[in-house]
Amino acid sequence: AQSVTQLDSHVSVSEGTPVLLRCNYSSSYSPSLFWYVQHPNKGLQLLLKYTSAATLVKGINGFEAEFKKSETSFHLTKPSAHMSDAAEYFCVFTSGTYKYIFGTGTRLKVLA
């Protein structure tokens, strides 16, 4: 079965420290993977996407993610958290189809 798992429902970091949001997928086929961010009462915004090109993907606002096939992972990182990064983050998976499969989300809290 095809699925995506976000390993942490909540992550807290101090401002200026690194961010790591974990995502694992399960698929028999080559996946496309996306990270979206949702600020309170706002729509989903694409941070970055992987579609079988470079395995290290750079996105907006200093975020990046690395596709690791051997680990079936696509973790999202940022070197230094900013207060404005506080939001909910969704890892999204597709495999040969338009249908997005969403992870359950990780709520990021940034402490001053």
Add this chain to the structure above:
Amino acid sequence: GAGVSQSPSNKVTEKGKDVELRCDPISGHTALYWYRQSLGQGLEFLIYFQGNSAPDKSGLPSDRFSAERTGGSVSTLTIQRTQQEDSAVYLCASSPEGGDSYEQYFGPGTRLTVT
């Protein structure tokens, strides 16, 4: 350019009433999607349009839910005889075409509350 827009932004309705939710996709996008975001269920796919056709309605939770798209543009999601479990945020997205390498652009959503 303009993004995906949805109206209304909030809708409160009484149980048993019908509601219509509207989505205006990005101009030129042929693919349009509806999702539902609710507590405990996360984000669920409802329906996919390619042009005016809906080749995949597999996510519609019951026959009270229907959707149409006209002119390859605006889409309306209709919920008949609303129930309290229909309370959720309904998100619309569009993409240039309906392939897996195309990112989907999301609207701000319509928050539906059924009292």
